[in-house]
Amino acid sequence: MSTTGQKDLVLILARELAAQIASPVFIVDALGTLIYYNEHAEQILGQRFEDAGELAAHEWGDRWNPRDLEHGRVPLEDLPLAIAVQKRRPAHRPLQITGLDGVERTIEVTAFPLFSRDDRFVGAIAIFWERHG
Amino acid sequence: MRATIWGCRGSLATPGPETVRYGGNTSCVQVMLDDGTLIILDAGTGIRRLGMVSEVAEATTVHLLLTHLHLDHLEGLGFFFPLWVKGVEFHIWGPASPMKSLEQRIARYLSPPLFPVHIKDVPSTLTLHDAPDGEFEIGSARVLAQPVAHAGPAVGYRIMEGGRSLAYIPDHEPVRGMSLREIDPSWISGFSVAHGADVLLHDSQYSEAEYPDKVGWGHSSIAHVVEFAQVTGAGRLVLFHHDPLHTDEALEAHQLRARALWGSDVAAPVLAYEGMEIELRADAFSLSEQRA
Numbered sequence: 001m002s003t004t005g006q007k008d009l010v011l012i013l014a015r016e017l018a019a020q021i022a023s024p025v026f027i028v029d030a031l032g033t034l035i036y037y038n039e040h041a042e043q044i045l046g047q048r049f050e051d052a053g054e055l056a057a058h059e060w061g062d063r064w065n066p067r068d069l070e071h072g073r074v075p076l077e078d079l080p081l082a083i084a085v086q087k088r089r090p091a092h093r094p095l096q097i098t099g100l101d102g103v104e105r106t107i108e109v110t111a112f113p114l115f116s117r118d119d120r121f122v123g124a125i126a127i128f129w130e131r132h133g
Numbered sequence: 134m135r136a137t138i139w140g141c142r143g144s145l146a147t148p149g150p151e152t153v154r155y156g157g158n159t160s161c162v163q164v165m166l167d168d169g170t171l172i173i174l175d176a177g178t179g180i181r182r183l184g185m186v187s188e189v190a191e192a193t194t195v196h197l198l199l200t201h202l203h204l205d206h207l208e209g210l211g212f213f214f215p216l217w218v219k220g221v222e223f224h225i226w227g228p229a230s231p232m233k234s235l236e237q238r239i240a241r242y243l244s245p246p247l248f249p250v251h252i253k254d255v256p257s258t259l260t261l262h263d264a265p266d267g268e269f270e271i272g273s274a275r276v277l278a279q280p281v282a283h284a285g286p287a288v289g290y291r292i293m294e295g296g297r298s299l300a301y302i303p304d305h306e307p308v309r310g311m312s313l314r315e316i317d318p319s320w321i322s323g324f325s326v327a328h329g330a331d332v333l334l335h336d337s338q339y340s341e342a343e344y345p346d347k348v349g350w351g352h353s354s355i356a357h358v359v360e361f362a363q364v365t366g367a368g369r370l371v372l373f374h375h376d377p378l379h380t381d382e383a384l385e386a387h388q389l390r391a392r393a394l395w396g397s398d399v400a401a402p403v404l405a406y407e408g409m410e411i412e413l414r415a416d417a418f419s420l421s422e423q424r425a
Binding site: 005016115 | 231266279281318319320321322324325
């Protein structure tokens with residue numbers, strides 16, 4: 001967030017990309033607050049973004065009950081997007097989640113940090129895919 | 134403050150009988166603050182004539198605010214008289230880049246083989262500043278710089294003095310694939326720069342018919358700029374950065390279209406032209422009329 005309350009241009013452009021591409025995309029700001037997910041992500045997460053609204057990391061980290069493939073709970077700090085925010089590096093892992101529509105899904109998540117300059121971290125983006133079969 | 138437009142053409146200088154009413158020089162706007170501080174917005178070819186005006190030629194301090202480094206915003210710099218005057222304090226502000234310093238990027242133009250003299254060898258005293266993402270002071274004004282959506286690093290500027298504000302976003306594609314009216318203002322590129330400004334000088338390069346073939350080139354259609362001005366609540370929209378292929382008659386057709394989209398005769402959009410003067414005083418602001 002800039003000093004004027006407007007979101008950083010890199011986040012604005014990331015959202016424009018997310019709104020156009022066919023892959024589910026989830027975007028957080030530099031504090032890890034969920035600020036946007038696209039229509040394709042809505043289908044997997046089982047909730048419209050307009051209904052979810054902006055969520056702090058501790059809220060979205062639990063909302064979809066993320067689990068590893070052995071059904072063990074995955075804490076927030078081990079989620080790819082949280083790693084991208086906290087450690088400022090890319091991360092990837094498969095997860096099981098339960099959408100707010102009650103459907104369990106297996107997804108692959110790749111997250112990476114966003115910098116507007118070398119030293120200016122502005123947020124992170126996750127792209128994910130549903131695994132079938 | 135008083136602003137004077139010395140160039141409002143986009144992309145390429147376009148002199149000739151077809152462009153005589155609105156001018157063929159590329160982007161350059163002079164802003165004289167109430168305390169006498171000289172600010173110049175962009176260094177397109179219009180800056181050459183500006184440099185010959187006595188109040189500029191005799192200036193001891195110049196603040197040049199570059200929105201970005203495309204040639205149409207930079208190519209006049211080497212022909213600006215005060216740059217070559219020893220002792221002039223010359224401050225250049227421009228967008229930061231993750232790759233190279235502002236000086237390194239400007240030097241790609243101001244150095245051989247594209248220019249005979251290297252920027253390091255100009256006699257004025259140069260100080261280069263990365264424009265901050267936020268406010269800073271120049272003379273008696275507060276200036277807001279903020280990155281905006283164009284092709285590559287670019288910023289818009291808002292100059293605020295005496296309760297008045299002038300917003301300048303000459304190259305801007307604020308939205309792709311959605312309506313600005315559908316999204317929260319915090320997601321709109323350039324919103325803070327233009328929000329509630331008394332006067333907004335904004336990219337208006339393409340007609341609505343031309344834009345679909347130019348998506349992603351970093352410029353606005355007439356419909357975009359009108360929507361952007363209305364969403365941001367700008368007081369008076371000045372259509373800026375005219376396409377080099379557009380004759381005076383074509384621009385006047387764009388103005389008609391902009392006014393139709395505006396939907397009101399009150400504070401209707403106007404075309405920028407070389408010589409346009411904009412007075413922003415505490416009690417009022419005014420735009421000069423187009424020459425006959």
